[in-house]
Amino acid sequence: MDAVLWNAEASRLWNRTLEQIRRRLAAHLAPGLDDNPPGFRLSYLKVAEFQRRGLVHFHVVLRLDGGGEAFNPPPRELTTEMLSIIIKDVVGEFSITTPHGEIAWGPQFELSDASALERDDLRIAGYLAKYATKSIDGTKDFARSFRARSNITSLNGSSHLRQLALTAWDLALEPEFEEMNLRAHAHAFGHRGQLITKSRHYSTRFLDLRATRASYMARESTGDPMSGTFIFEGRGYDDPHTVEVAEFLHWLSLEAKKSAPRPHATAGEEQ
Template sequence: MTLSTLPVAPEPTSSGTTTCADIPAWYRTSADLTRQAVARAARDDYPAWLSHVRPAADCTRPVRLAGILATVEAATGRLLAARSTADMPDGVIYKPCGNRRASVCPACSKRYQNDAYQVVRTGLIGGKGVPEQVGAHPAVFPTFTAPSFGEVHTRAVRRHTCARRKDCDCRPEPCHARRDLTVCPHGIRLACFARHDTDDRRLGTPLCLDCYDHDAQVVWNHAAGELWRRTTIAITRRIHARSRQLGIPDVPIVTTSRGKTRIRWVPPVRLSFGKAAEMQRRGVAHFHAIIRLDGFDPDQPDAVLPPPPGLDAADLVDAIDHAAATVAFTTAAHPARPGGWPIAWGEQILTKVITVAGKGEVTDGQVAAYLAKYATKATEVTGHASSRLTDTTVDLYADPDGTHTERLIDACWRLGNFRHDPTPPARLTDQPLREPPPPAGFVTSWTCPTCGTGTRYRACPTCTAVDLDAPAEPDDAPVRRNPYARLRRWAHMLGFGGHFLTKSRRYSITFALLRDQRVEFRRAQSAGPEQIEPGATSTTLVVNFLEFVGAGWRTPADAMLATTSAAMAREHQSAARDYLTTLAA
């Protein structure tokens, strides 16, 4: 068991620990990268250093931790041994960053993608604690797309003759071939006769930037999570109605509250969901989902049971089509649009039935690989990639008269704060939004229950827009929340603030379970040849008192040596695997 204490902000290193910013003199005397690498490899402690950094050798930007590793007796808490990171190479422990984005860290994202594949596929075929009978449950693979916000350059292939869509070289249709050569109010001809290649930079960009509704698109990205929530509710209600129509008897759910017992009758059916978000070239997210039909027993609420007879995949397809066509809502009023923006799905809704026998429209392996692929991607396909934007960095990426992505970021920043409009709606002038107190008014650190932001302001800076012209209010005045404030927080994601891979609680296993199993496996390997009895509990605990002291490799030479060693290890493992496969054949 490992208990770590990591402060949020970097702090000074513990006494006796080498500071990561202090580069040794032998580094400073080697200006050339090759000379630095040779100097490091020639040192006597190079093998120990290479073994020390092996867990994070693949990582592009590992986290450096310093502190004390203590071994205590579990029963009494008595300290058995203590080791300081000051006695280790470089005086720190290197830990992989764990970033899921392939554009940031390919190695960590690959590990995350492999875990995502296991999470998704386990929910379709079982294993790792999930009953294998789920392979016989009806499951479908729907794709929900966003509506159109303006015409964009596209690449459409009517008939594919390629073997792999990834390497598709089929001849596409003309982008927007028109005979009338329509011209928009801005004088732009809304036609394109080009047959775009897959790497054409014009793909996803509007035919006319001024006609495109950038505000509506970022608001749709902002509200996509709520639209998905309402869609899952509508699908569940449709399945329940279908269950009653087939005459499947309901089951009672007994609840006790304040000494009163209530009985609620529900159909014995439950839906499990898994979802991955894909950012399209035009900068809008659409969802690929897995919907599995399960049974429900009030006496076993956490069990994964087979669905009742009579319900099949066709009922799931009907429920999804009905929900996609009917679910819609309007956002809250905004000075830029007092009536709010309508939020609904687009017309292109495609649902396929998942099979586990290796035949059919789409198999479990194809679905798992497809969702895991998009779990490691973000906005790179749009040509924009940046970290979270601030007042000092937003001007580098936002421009109301710039490119498509620059206008989307500008829309996020402009709509995220009401103070940009001189005439806010009447309901906002009655009680202006509170301004977060100045730094002198910091309070004890707390977490906002709405958005989960950790802050020391009295009002959450994410959920509360800043109105500099508003008069000061007493501390006990109610806080007015800006429903569009998260647009600024997620401007670097073009307004989309949801996670790129989510699932319902009982769909499958969790990432934490896979990580714990990986840790146990590595500890068993390093423990030695002795065998540990199954189910046996350890009598000692490893408690780590570690603090963050930096991120990234200390020098480019260290990064080159670590990644080279990791690449050689991967090649060795691949060669050994191929050799064993050849022997087995």
Template sequence: MEQVGHCAHPIRVTGCSDTIDATTGVVLASYSSGSEPDGITYLRCGNRRRAVCPSCSFQYQGDVFHLIMAGAAGGSKDVPASVVTHPLVFATLTAPSFGLVHAAKKPGRSGGRRCRPRSGDGRKVCPHGRPRWCMAVHQHTDPLVGDPLCVDCYDYHAQLVWQWWAPELWRRFTITLRRQLARHLGISEAACRRRVRVQFAKVAEFQRRGLVHFHALIRLDGPPTATEDYPPPRIGFGADTLAELVETAAGMVSCEAAPVDAQDVPRLLRFGRQVDARPVHDQADRDHPEQGGGLHPETVSAYVAKYATKAAADVLDGTGSAGRHLVQLRQVLGRLVVRATIAGLTGADGPYKGWGRWVDMLGFRGHFATKSRRYSTTLGRLRQVRRDYTRRRHLDRQRAGDDSAAGWADRDDQDQAEPTTLVIGSWRFAGIGWLTTGDAALAAASAARARDD
């Protein structure tokens, strides 16, 4: 179990492999799953979702933290420490409102904590006779949080269509932000690219109402050179101006969504009005909170990485049962998929191609964690470093006479063979998960103890 990091649903394979010297043809090492208990080799599932595999998602979240932290603070993962002086903004782009929902308000903020107090405009009830107010103070665990005040007034169709096109809105936002930079500098876009480049790392978070919003770290660099991959931008403004440009760009972005069928209408989709963009300051500003505004690279990196392992299942309430609003969303999305299929819009070239595959994600089809090419390192490099470390550690154990480390070293040689060697193997998929419920329970308990330590 230690060999797969106490994974909850490991992949079972059977077979063997030989590491051969490509020059002499001598077999340097051999490994067979027959040498393992039950004759099976286990591999990590690598699932990033916490609800599926706590162990693999914990590792994934750590990788995302280091990836984001390297680009925010520098000084690690081949990113120079000087990157911390570049303009950096933490931005949150929300979805628009599709109807009034119950809300849990945090204490300490301006205004009362009541859900939706009575307004003075005299509009006491909705067209369906239901109240437009709620005087309760909801806790964040309250199943009502996120549910509409009136299910008949709530625009479920528009929400699900927006969810499908949210990745396109983000793509257009990045384009618009680059254009706003050029406009602010008073130069062409081509000339702007010779002075400044936009780098970002973004994750998507599911809200209790079943909608995603985006958290992103947006940084400005100069164009890379032969000697420097992360040069400072050649501009005359800092993070405060960048935050203003981010908010302006988010307000300008729009996307016209295709109708679901002949009875539907096109929709002009936008981000919500609650766009937040705040500068992130370096470690030195910890001594001057009035300048740093409480946002520092470590804080925002941990906050962004936290949502990299969450999915639609994580908006379920504490009992594990979906709220009424989420059940309704899935039902409406199922009906919309049928309508779009009948209209031929889910075909190979249709605007809603593959919609039915994303019902469990409430229609969101985007990646939960994305970054620009030169924001920082990559997940692949981080995993390679971990494999190198694991291989060296167990080779040392093997040289010290620890026979339990032999299998580790042989398997790692498959991925870390020298250029002069050739790995020839034959493997067959045997299933997913532990063979017995006892092994699964033991893996879960071991993973929990490892996290606590």
């Protein structure tokens, strides 16, 4: 249960941690101000990855810019060293309170300066792409949400991952976990966040990327445009003989289901 609850609360812990980092940067730049002063902006790109044991952890790129819409250098007071110190302090100290206890970051934490890398833009893109396209077990079993408990029990993969998904599914029956909507996220072992998220100013918006791809595909289309009209002609089969065949096959299917042995049902199997 603890693993599922960690996954369910990890995104909230990240959001609160980011808020805390921004506040400490603001306090360093302008002591006495509660909100971020206009002199800097902290942007991020985050990829969630699941370990083999089913626990989510994050790969994050943070970028410190100056204020305003343009990409300006940050104030001189906010150095890379200062940002690193603040991040380490917050990650090591910060936690959030949930109805089920305190949630904090674990000891597996690594921080490096990406600006010191050669062609840091390509290295960062390659690094994050590696984890964004990684499957936890090499299959597509957990690539989409489940509609019934039997969808989980029928999986042939890892028994540990299957149990995590079942735990998330079953916890949804408990009143204290109802608002967490764990059944919708059982395939992600309770994780309720997106696999890839970024702040608005980190880079080009996803909406703009989709529009650019659509425009490119429209230009690449070599076929002649076709215009036409769809008219509803009816539904079902268009001749009596086909109707009779379909009804007969349907009857055979029903008879086969009636004569098949019924498996022993377990409590809550199709909750």
